[in-house]
Amino acid sequence: MIEIIGGPxxxxRSYYENLYNDICQKELERIKQVTDQLSISDEExxxxxxxxxxxxxxxxxxxxDITYSEVLNLCQFTNFLTGLVWKQCTQKEQKENKEIRIKEWMERDKKRDMLIQKARPPKVNCSTCGERSIPKFKHLHLDLKKPDRVIFFYECINKCYRAFYFDNGEFYKDSKSVKPFKCSKCNSFKVDxxxxxxxxxxxxxxxxxxxxGEIxxxxx
Known part of the structure; x- marks a missing residue:
């Protein structure tokens, strides 16, 4: 069985609750920062x-008899109310969306676990000697702009090169084929x-x- 790196x-559920709460707290802090830094225009x-x-x-x-200080205080109070209403609306929305978002995250991660469990390694031959390469391990490859994929790490049976391939046989273009490890101190290939x-x-x-014994x- 091929080793899975990372996961599950x-x-x-508590992990997702904490994650959601952290995101909400950062958003509320951002709102406070924005409203605290609101400038007052001549029109206001x-x-x-x-x-x-x-x-x-x-x-x-x-x-x-109206003083500039009174005008400025009114503008600042208006900005404060704007921030307060914004914060309350955001908190209400966060509370309403909490269960929905947590369910989405848990479903997403459940699908990811199923994806990597079911993924089967494609047949890959070494680009140097033509002999088959052996899949050593697999892990999830996540890209915000693309669907989740599984990537496999291969090693030639003749110890020529190692490389990454996706589950559909596509070579991972961002990876570099590398020689099997040898000790940098004594040059031995007997490496654990x-x-x-x-x-x-x-x-x-x-x-x-x-x-x-070099590590x-x-x-x-």
């Missing part, structure tokens, strides 16, 4: 002064390999020479 994608000052003039007239006061996948999807080989980490 589907987590428990005119509108505020006109509103205050009406209030002064109704109270029997002269609008000539362990694979790991970082959070950003990058795959690393941790190789240990069985001759001299290296290689990014693929």
């Amino acid at each position: 994608e589907l987590r428990n 000052l005119k509108v505020a002064r006109k509103s205050l003039s009406k209030i002064y007239t109704e109270q029997g006061k002269k609008d000539t 390999e362990k694979k790991t996948k970082a959070h950003d999807g990058t795959i690393y080989f941790i190789k240990e020479c069985l001759e001299c 290296e980490t290689v990014k693929i």
